[in-house]
Amino acid sequence: MSPLAFESENVDSIVRVRLDGELDLSSAPEFERFLVGLEKESDAPIEIDLRRLAFMDSTGLRLILSADARAKDRGGRLRLIQGPAAVQRVFRIAGLEERLEFSSPGLDEGA
Amino acid sequence: MTSPDGDAARYEALYRRLDAVTDSALMLLSVDEMFEEILGRMRTVMGAASATVLLLDEAQGVLLPRTSSELAAERDAAIAIPIGRGVAGRVAESGKSEIVPDLRAEPASVNPTSDGRLRSLAVTPLVSGGAVIGVLLVGAEEPNGFGDADLQLAKVVADRLTAALERTMLFEREHMQRVRAERALARTRTLQGIAEQLGSARTEEEVHQALLAAAADSVGAVAGVVALQDGQSLRIVAALGYAKDPLTGWESFPVETAIPLAEAFRTGSPVWGRSRAELLARYPIVADDPTQNPNEAFVAVPMLAGTSAAGALALRFREVRAFDEDELELIVAIARQSAIALERAHLLRTEDEASARARRLLESNVIGSIVEGPDDGILEANDAFLEMVGYSRQELEAGKLRWRAMTPAEQQHLSDAAFEELLATGRAAPFEKDYIHKDGYRVPVLLGLALLQSQPLRAIGFVLDLSERRAAEQERERLLELERRARTAAEHARERAESATARLQVLSEAGPKLSSSLDVGEIAAQLAGVAVAGLADYAIVWLLGTDGRVQRTTAAHRDSTLRDMVERMAASGRPDVNDDGNLVAQALRSGRTIVASSIDATITDQVASEPEQRRIMDRLGHRSAMFVPLTHRGKAIGVLGLVRSDRAAVFDDADRDLAEQLAGRAAQALENARLYAERAIVADTLQRSLLPPTLPDVRGVELSARYRPSGDGTQVGGDFYDVFPIGNDDWGIALGDVCGKGAPAAAVMALSRYTIRTAALSETRPSAILATLNEALLRHEADDRFCTAVFARLHSTAAGQRLTVACGGHPLPLLVSADGSVSNLGKPGTLLGTFPDPELTDVFADLDPGDAVIFFTDGLTDERSAGREFGDERLGEIVLGAAGRTADEIADRLLDAVLGFRAGEPRDDIAILVVRVEP
DSSP states (O other): OOSEEEEEEEETTEEEEEEEEEESTTTHHHHHHHHHHHHHHOOSOEEEEEEEEEEEOHHHHHHHHHHHHHHHHTTSOOEEEOOOHHHHHHHHHTTOTTTSEEEOTTTTTTO | OOOHHHHHHHHHHHHHHHHHHHHHHTTOOSHHHHHHHHHHHHHHHHTOSEEEEEEEETTTTEEEEEEESSOHHHHHTTOOEETTSHHHHHHHHHOOOEEESOGGGSTTOOOTTTTTTOOEEEEEEEEETTEEEEEEEEEESSTTOOOHHHHHHHHHHHHHHHHHHHHHHHHHHHHHHHHHHHHHHHHHHHHHHHHHHHHHOOSHHHHHHHHHHHHHHHHTOSEEEEEEEETTEEEEEEEESSOTGGGTTOSEEETTOSSHHHHHHHHSSOEEESSHHHHHHHOGGGGGOTTOOOOOOEEEEEEEETTEEEEEEEEEOSSOOOOOHHHHHHHHHHHHHHHHHHHHHHHHHHHHTTTTTHHHHHTSSSSEEEEEOSTTBEEEEOHHHHHHHTOOHHHHHTTOOBTTTTSOGGGHHHHHHHHHHHHHHSEEEEEEEEEEOTTSOEEEEEEEEEEEETTTTEEEEEEEEOHHHHHHHHHHHHHHHHHHHHHHHHHHHHHHHHHHHHHHHHHHHHHHHHHTOOOHHHHHHHHHHHHHHHTOSEEEEEEEOTTSSEEEEEEEESSGGGHHHHHHHHHHOOOOTTOTTOHHHHHHHHOSOEEESSOOHHHHHHHOOSHHHHHHHHHHOOSEEEEEEEEETTEEEEEEEEEEOTTSOOOOHHHHHHHHHHHHHHHHHHHHHHHHHHHHHHHHHHHHHHSOSSOOOBTTEEEEEEEEOSTTSOSOOSEEEEEEEETTTEEEEEEEEESSOHHHHHHHHHHHHHHHHHHHHHOOSHHHHHHHHHHHHHHOTTOOOOEEEEEEEEEEETTEEEEEEEEESSOOOEEEOTTSOEEEOSOOOOOBSSOSSOOOOOEEEEEOTTOEEEEEOHHHHHOEETTEEOHHHHHHHHHHTTTTSOHHHHHHHHHHHHHHHSSSSOSSOEEEEEEEEOO
């Protein structure tokens, strides 16, 4: 298995990207390329589902901050579905839990 | 925005991992094991659903799945893909790699992966010597699963698989050759042993018994019989391993009997079977075999003398077994030899009975007989004799047959001696001589004489034509000679195979040895060591420095007690690279191997530049030498010198090939080591310039720091720490982590460290100092890198120690109280370099004697091993035991714990800084 698997689908008018695995120095570049590709394809807001992400390091953090910055440039925000505790801890230590647009798991899932 | 740097880094990492995999896998001698290993890892690395190798079967013109990482069922289904058909067939035909974005768009795919599960493929040919030998096929379950980079990676793997395959095939071929040579040798030995035994057997019974024993012994049979033709029957003349009684009733049987022995005799070909069940099925009559021996496999061969069979030999085996061609040939050869021996025994028997049968034979024509008179006249002769020597009865009657004239000059004395014996005793014992045929050639005969009357002399002679026996003996000699030659050839073949195997062994052992180190000195020592293990009596490696002169020498001797002497010689004078007469210099400058097949005084002069060297060389002994340049990308970086002392053989072409291959591998390893050392030196220098060389002395406080960059030390890490004075009683303590590695991270790190130092001069609050750093990072537009950092101000007076801490997106420091309690110090804040308004809060704590504060980066807590994180909890457990220990002890315990948690190098940089108030 690759350290990180990702896939996207269009749900309502947003692009949801599901991550599965580990987002770190070795997997971030490929995912970033994928993400930038999605941004070029459409103007729809992007939502990253972190629920199946097992690990994230500062490279992953940087990637998400960059994506959020690009979303802001386009007048929106990057949406994130909260990951497991180990992942949320990284956001918390970096002081980002309040600065990024997190939604709790479950809110969007019933739809 | 794509990140080509990131791509490069990722693929560099992939190649490194593949390197490690293929290097270790290449040592596996089984092609299948090796393929499975490499394909499995490749699938993991590429994130593919399957990876399969199909090899070309040239005879059938199809591709056959050889190894698959997953598709065992497909492999076992023995699918054959014709060249040109399907994706794999197309690639095999064109020799060009391709990506199939969607398999469903492929017409009539006949790939082994056509079960519909795979949607896209990356396919690349395995090319050896310009010809396609197979296809590597990587599959994904989704469409568009692969890009150009993946194809590139597949090509690299395909090249390595091909190289490994070539190597392994070579090994297998060598191995088969050796097995064949050994079998041939064993067979020759058996035949020779049998020839000796049969040669000493004088009677037919002895021949039969010797034959049986030898045949049974050579193939491990437990019982056997020999039968000879007797009219329309076969008569058993010898048996082995049977009780005598049970053979009763089988002493003689018609040649038409349906048993293996008779069938082998009738057909002139071997007959065999694996088991008793098979025997009974094919020869039901055997069920009546009264012996009922517990036998299984059986074999029967004809005893061929010329083209017709004189009899047959049958063997029985206790176990169920098959017979290979070699064994059958051996048994046939044994039987053939015994037929020759039988003939000889038959002749000998005839000879022994000759005189007793003389009178009877006189009247018959079976044997030539003559009556000799005085002088040398032959008075009478029967037709057999006349035919033997080519004369007619008319010529006999005309008195033309004179035995002296018919006897070769050098044999006259034999005849004279026989006549003396005849006159003295009345008979002459049979002796061998030649008659000269009327046509001039010699006829070998055995001649016995008996006196009929002495006055006038009348003697009768019995003449046995030995031509056939001579021919048989010559045939036996010829066979023996053939066998001697075969044996010599087999021994040569074995020697060749053994030396080829030894060479492969040297090379395959050298690979991992040479690549096991990134230290130039160690590699040179390994090279010298491998060279004396496989090639030479002693070896010297000369390596050039950056100035192009010999900078380093390493030596080894097969006899380790002489190693010092060789080293002394090597060290006593370095060859001058500009001396045209020096062989080392010649090898360096020409880039070619110089072989000195005999070393005389001139050569010694060309190698030994100092009298001391020559003295040692003379003591070590030298017969031939070879100087092989170590060349990387056309540039000579050193020379491998090999010397064989006078006991050993001169270096030949095979030695030279081996030495050059060894030198090639060593040069590659040395170049890697040099690059590695260069990178490591640069990284180390940079890192040192970014971290404080020593921590300052702070009154009443112990300070201890530990730093471990991740990976192999060739890249600057992103973690930093600093402790510096601010005024008289205050100290600044900083620790941070810049996202990423390498030069860009180092630049941000330097910026952070100096910004903090500068800000601390004007700001007192840690939060303000971090805010200044945040602004500086935001202004540093070249990079969107952020940084997490903790800054603490230590106010240290005789009255006590107060620590004020602010944290910017960084793990909070741990406060370990003297009483053993552990708590976080500070309040979480926002990482720096991203937002204009970071949350940064100052929190202070008064430290009591024995209290320790641990600052660390997330490399400590994020360290992972097999999916588990070292984590905050483990950290907590370790620091619980930290109370009462010194700052150094605490730092060591933490580092040891995390390094022990995961074998090998840490994945992320680790920085630890411990501040402890003296108790």
